[in-house]
Amino acid sequence: MKDRIIELLTYHPDEPMIFSTGLFLILFLGFSFIYMLLQRQLNLRLLFVTAFSYYFYYKSSGFYFCLLAVVTLSDYLIARSIARHRSRWLVALSLFIDLGLLGYFKYTNFFAGMWAQMIGANFQPWDIFLPVGISFFTFQSMSYVIDVYRGDLKPLPSLLDYAFYVSFFPQLVAGPIVRARDFAPQIRKPITVTSEMFARGCYFIAIGLFKKAVISDYISLNFVDRIFDNPSLYSGVENLLGVYGYALQIYCDFSGYSDMAIGIALLLGFTFPQNFNSPYQSVSITDFWRRWHISLSTWIRDYIYISLGGNRKGKVRQYVNLIITMLLGGLWHGASLNFIAWGGMHGIALAIHKWTREHIFHHDKHYRSSGIRWFMAVVLTFHFVAFCWIFFRNHTFVDSWTMISQILCDFHPELFPQIIAGYWMVFAMIGGGYVLHFIPNSWQEGFIMALKHGGVIVCALLIAMVIFLVIQVKSSEIQPFIYFQF
Amino acid sequence: MNDSARTFVLVGLVVVILLALHLLPTLHIGDTELRKVNILSDVLPEYIRERDAIDHIPTISGSVASADSICEDVVDDGLTQFYYQLDHIKELGRPLRIAYFGDSFIEGDILSCDLREQLQDIYGGSGVGWVDCGSQVSTFRQTVRHSFQGIDEYDVVKRPFNKQVESIAQRYFIAQGDAGFSYKGVTARQHLNAWSSSTFFFRTSDGFTVSTSINNDSIQEEYVSPSERLQTIKKYRQGTRSISYSLTDVTPNTYLYGVALESESGVVVDNFSMRGSSGVSLKDMPKNVLREFAAVRPYDLIIVHFGLNVVNEKSHAANYKAYTNQMGKAIEHLREAFPEASILVVSMPDRDQRTAAGIRTMLGIESLVAYQQIMAAEHHTAFFNLFEAMGGRESMKRLVDQGLANKDYTHLTIAGGRRLGALIVNYLSSGYDRYKSTHQ
Numbered sequence: 001m002k003d004r005i006i007e008l009l010t011y012h013p014d015e016p017m018i019f020s021t022g023l024f025l026i027l028f029l030g031f032s033f034i035y036m037l038l039q040r041q042l043n044l045r046l047l048f049v050t051a052f053s054y055y056f057y058y059k060s061s062g063f064y065f066c067l068l069a070v071v072t073l074s075d076y077l078i079a080r081s082i083a084r085h086r087s088r089w090l091v092a093l094s095l096f097i098d099l100g101l102l103g104y105f106k107y108t109n110f111f112a113g114m115w116a117q118m119i120g121a122n123f124q125p126w127d128i129f130l131p132v133g134i135s136f137f138t139f140q141s142m143s144y145v146i147d148v149y150r151g152d153l154k155p156l157p158s159l160l161d162y163a164f165y166v167s168f169f170p171q172l173v174a175g176p177i178v179r180a181r182d183f184a185p186q187i188r189k190p191i192t193v194t195s196e197m198f199a200r201g202c203y204f205i206a207i208g209l210f211k212k213a214v215i216s217d218y219i220s221l222n223f224v225d226r227i228f229d230n231p232s233l234y235s236g237v238e239n240l241l242g243v244y245g246y247a248l249q250i251y252c253d254f255s256g257y258s259d260m261a262i263g264i265a266l267l268l269g270f271t272f273p274q275n276f277n278s279p280y281q282s283v284s285i286t287d288f289w290r291r292w293h294i295s296l297s298t299w300i301r302d303y304i305y306i307s308l309g310g311n312r313k314g315k316v317r318q319y320v321n322l323i324i325t326m327l328l329g330g331l332w333h334g335a336s337l338n339f340i341a342w343g344g345m346h347g348i349a350l351a352i353h354k355w356t357r358e359h360i361f362h363h364d365k366h367y368r369s370s371g372i373r374w375f376m377a378v379v380l381t382f383h384f385v386a387f388c389w390i391f392f393r394n395h396t397f398v399d400s401w402t403m404i405s406q407i408l409c410d411f412h413p414e415l416f417p418q419i420i421a422g423y424w425m426v427f428a429m430i431g432g433g434y435v436l437h438f439i440p441n442s443w444q445e446g447f448i449m450a451l452k453h454g455g456v457i458v459c460a461l462l463i464a465m466v467i468f469l470v471i472q473v474k475s476s477e478i479q480p481f482i483y484f485q486f
Numbered sequence: 487m488n489d490s491a492r493t494f495v496l497v498g499l500v501v502v503i504l505l506a507l508h509l510l511p512t513l514h515i516g517d518t519e520l521r522k523v524n525i526l527s528d529v530l531p532e533y534i535r536e537r538d539a540i541d542h543i544p545t546i547s548g549s550v551a552s553a554d555s556i557c558e559d560v561v562d563d564g565l566t567q568f569y570y571q572l573d574h575i576k577e578l579g580r581p582l583r584i585a586y587f588g589d590s591f592i593e594g595d596i597l598s599c600d601l602r603e604q605l606q607d608i609y610g611g612s613g614v615g616w617v618d619c620g621s622q623v624s625t626f627r628q629t630v631r632h633s634f635q636g637i638d639e640y641d642v643v644k645r646p647f648n649k650q651v652e653s654i655a656q657r658y659f660i661a662q663g664d665a666g667f668s669y670k671g672v673t674a675r676q677h678l679n680a681w682s683s684s685t686f687f688f689r690t691s692d693g694f695t696v697s698t699s700i701n702n703d704s705i706q707e708e709y710v711s712p713s714e715r716l717q718t719i720k721k722y723r724q725g726t727r728s729i730s731y732s733l734t735d736v737t738p739n740t741y742l743y744g745v746a747l748e749s750e751s752g753v754v755v756d757n758f759s760m761r762g763s764s765g766v767s768l769k770d771m772p773k774n775v776l777r778e779f780a781a782v783r784p785y786d787l788i789i790v791h792f793g794l795n796v797v798n799e800k801s802h803a804a805n806y807k808a809y810t811n812q813m814g815k816a817i818e819h820l821r822e823a824f825p826e827a828s829i830l831v832v833s834m835p836d837r838d839q840r841t842a843a844g845i846r847t848m849l850g851i852e853s854l855v856a857y858q859q860i861m862a863a864e865h866h867t868a869f870f871n872l873f874e875a876m877g878g879r880e881s882m883k884r885l886v887d888q889g890l891a892n893k894d895y896t897h898l899t900i901a902g903g904r905r906l907g908a909l910i911v912n913y914l915s916s917g918y919d920r921y922k923s924t925h926q
Binding site: 029033036192200201225229410467475 | 489490491492493494495497498499500501503504575623625626720765840892893894898
C-alpha cells in the first residue's frame with residue numbers, strides 16, 4: 001500500500017497530472033485544507049502554493065521542473081535589471097534564453113529534419129523530451145520581461161511572487177496564458193472568494209469537465225479519431241461529419257481545460273481573463289480570433305504583430321505582418337508543417353477579410369450583421385475554420401488531401417441516415433455540444449446565480465454529478481467500428 | 487464561512503459524495519449497467535481488477551500440449567507437410583499457396599500482405615493472389631488497385647446467401663447486366679507490381695461473354711459456355727501489370743467469384759477476410775465447392791485466424807468451449823477437402839476495452855485463446871499464440887499508443903500489420919529451421 005502510494009506520487013511520463021483524474025481530486029483536497037490553514041500567512045501560503053505547483057509540474061514532466069526554475073530566475077533577474085537600466089540587450093538576453101529553451105525542446109528535430117531534407121542528408125530525429133507546458137510558461141514569462149521593458153509593468157517585488165506567478169498550477173501546463181499585469185495585483189491581496197466567484201468557479205469546473213472529459217473524450221474515441229486515422233476507409237459524408245465532430249472536439253478539449261483552470265483559480269481567489277467566447281458564433285475570421293484562445297491571440301497580437309510594426313507601416317506591411325504573425329502562431333501549436341500551413345491559411349484569411357471589409361463592403365469596426373446575413377456569415381466562418389482544422393489535425397498533407405477528396409468525390413449522401421442511426425450516441429453528443437455552444441450568455445449567468453443561491457451543497461452535488469458522468473463515459477464500451485461505405 | 491474554508495468544504499463534500507456513490511449497488515438504466523464509481527481506483531487499481539476470479543482460463547493438460555507447438559523443444563508436426571513442400575518449392579511445378587482465413591482483423595490485406603511480402607522475399611513469387619470481383623474496402627486495400635462496377639456482393643454473414651454457389655472466399659457476386667472489374671499492380675509492397683498468371687473464377691448456368699485486356703492492350707473477347715461446375719479462364723503473360731474484365735449478356739444465374747493474380751512459382755498468399763465472421767461458417771461450406779477449388783487451386787498451408795467476433799464481455803467459458811468445438815469441425819472439414827495442406831490456427835489477438843481503471847484486455851480473451859490452443863492440439867494442427875506473441879494483456883493498447891492499431895483497440899493499422907506479420911513469419915521460419923535441422 002505504502003509503495004503504491006509512493007509509486008503513484010512519482011512521475012510517470014505517460015500519466016501526466018490533469019485535472020480530470022481521481023489523483024488530482026484527492027491531492028486538491030489536501031491542498032485546499034492546507035491553503036485554508038494558511039489563509040492569513042501570506043508568505044507561507046505563497047511558498048506552499050509554489051511548492052505544490054512545482055510538484056504538479058514534476059508529476060507531468062519529471063525533473064524538467066528545473067527548466068521552470070531557470071526561466072523564472074533568469075527573467076526575474078533580467079526584469080529587475082531592465083527596471084534600472086532600460087536596455088534592449090537585456091530583453092534580447094531574456095528572449096534568447098526563453099526562445100532558446102523553447103526552440104531546443106520543441107523545434108530542434110523539426111528544423112534539423114528540414115535542413116537535412118534540403119541538403120539531402122539522412123536524418124534520425126534526436127531523442128528530445130518535450131516538457132509539458134513549456135510553450136505556455138515561456139510565453140508567460142517573456143510577456144513579463146517585455147511589459148517591464150515597455151514600461152507597462154513594474155517588476156515584481158520578490159522572487160517568490162514571480163515564481164508563484166509563473167508556476168501557478170491551474171494555468172501551468174495548458175494555459176490560459178495569464179499576463180503578469182493581470183495577475184500580479186492579485187498575488188498579495190488577502191484571499192477573497194465571494195459567493196459569486198465561488199459559484200462561477202464551480203460552474204466553470206463543471207462545464208469544463210463536461211466539455212473535456214465527457215463530450216470531447218467520447219466523440220474523439222468513438223468517432224472522430226477513427227475517421228482521421230483512416231479517411232480513405234470512410235465515405236465523404238462520414239469524413240465531413242468527422243470534421244464537424246473534430247471542430248467541436250478541439251473546442252471542448254481546449255476550452256474545457258481552460259474553463260477548469262479558470263474555475264480552480266476562482267476557488268483559490270484568483271480571477272483569470274476569459275479565454276474562449278463561443279468562437280463558433282463568430283461572424284468573420286477576425287471575430288473568430290477575438291473569441292478563440294483569447295489569451296494566445298492577444299499575446300501574439302501584442303508581442304509579435306505589434307513588434308513587427310502592426311498597422312503602423314502601411315497597408316501592405318500590415319497584411320504581411322498579419323500573415324507572419326499567424327504563421328508563427330501556427331508553429332506555436334506544434335513543430336510541423338501542417339501547423340504552419342494552418343496558421344498561414346488563417347493569416348491569409350485575416351488579411352483578405354480586412355481588405356474586403358475596407359474595400360468592398362466598406363464596413364467600419366462597429367458594423368454588426370443581422371438576420372440572414374448574420375446566419376450566412378456564421379455558417380461561412382465556421383466552415384472555413386472547420387476546413388482549416390483538417391490541416392491542423394492531419395499530420396501529413398496527403399491525409400488532409402485524402403479527406404478533402406473523399407468529401408468532394410465520394411460523398412454518398414444516402415448513407416447519412418444509417419450513419420446517424422449507427423452512431424446515435426456520438427451524434428447526440430455532437431448535436432448537444434453545438435446547442436450548448438449557441439445558448440445565450442444570459443442563461444449561463446442565470447445558472448451561475450442559481451448555483452450562488454444553492455450554496456456549497458448544490459455546487460458539490462453538481463460537480464459530483466459531472467464526475468459521475470465522466471466515470472460512466474471513461475469506462476463506457478467503445479463503439480465498434482461501423483463501415484457504411486457500400 | 488471563511489473564504490478558503492468554503493473551497494475545502496466543497497472538495498471534501500465532492501469526495502464524500504463520490505465515496506458514498508461507491509457504496510451503492512450496481513445500477514441499471516435499461517440494459518446498460520452503470521459503472522461503479524471508484525475514485526480510489528488510481529490508488530488501488532488491483533481493487534477492481536477482479537477479472538481473474540471471473541475469467542475462467544482452462545488449463546492445458548500435458549498430454550494434449552505435447553502434440554502442440556507451445557513446447558519450444560518439440561518440432562511442430564502440425565506444419566511438417568508445409569515445411570516439406572517449402573523444402574521442395576522448386577519442384578512443385580506450381581506456386582506454393584497459403585490461404586489466410588480471418589475476420590476484419592486482416593481486412594484490406596493487413597498483416598497477410600506482410601506475410602506474403604516477406605515469404606516472397608525469401609522464396610520468390612509475385613502477385614497479390616486471390617482478389618474478389620468486388621470489395622467493400624477496395625479503396626482502403628493498398629496491395630492492389632481494384633475497381634469494379636455493375637455487381638452486387640453476397641457474403642456468408644448476410645442474408646440472402648446461397649452457400650451452394652459460394653466461392654472459397656465465402657462470397658459471390660451477381661451482375662446487374664453488364665459488369666466489369668479491373669486490377670492493377672502497386673508498388674506499395676514488393677512483388678506486387680507485376681505477375682504472370684491471372685485466373686478468373688466463376689460459375690454460370692447460362693453462359694456470358696467476357697472481354698479481357700492485359701496491360702491495356704488489345705481486347706480478347708470470348709464466349710463462356712454454360713456449366714454447373716466451377717469454371718476458370720486463365721491468362722498467362724509475363725509482366726502483367728494490369729488486367730480488366732468486361733462482361734456482357736450476364737444473367738442472374740451467373741456467380742462471379744474472383745481473380746487470382748500470381749506467379750507460376752514461389753509463394754502465393756490469398757487473403758480471405760470476412761468481416762463479422764467467427765469462422766464457424768467454414769464448416770458449412772459445401773464439400774463439392776471445396777473439392778472443386780482444391781482441384782484448381784491447391785493449398786499447402788491454411789491459416790485459420792478468428793475470435794474477435796466471438797469474445798464478448800457477457801459470454802461464459804462454456805460458450806467458448808462450444809465455439810471451439812464448432813471450429814474443430816471446420817478444421818476437419820477443410821482438412822478433408824485439402825488433405826495435403828497443413829493447418830495453422832492463429833489465436834485471437836489482444837483486444838482492449840475501457841474500464842474505470844483504464845484500458846484493459848477484454849474479459850474472456852485469455853479464456854478463448856486457451857480453448858483455441860486446446861482445439862488446435864486436439865485436431866493436431868499447429869498453433870500460434872498471437873495474444874502472447876504480441877505481448878499479452880493490454881498489448882493492443884501499447885500498439886494503439888504507437889499508432890500501430892486503431893482507437894477501437896481491436897484492429898491494426900497497416901504499420902501494425904507489418905509488426906505482427908513479422909511475428910508470424912518468424913514463427914514459420916524458426917519452425918522451418920527446426921524442420922531442416924532434423925531432416926538433413
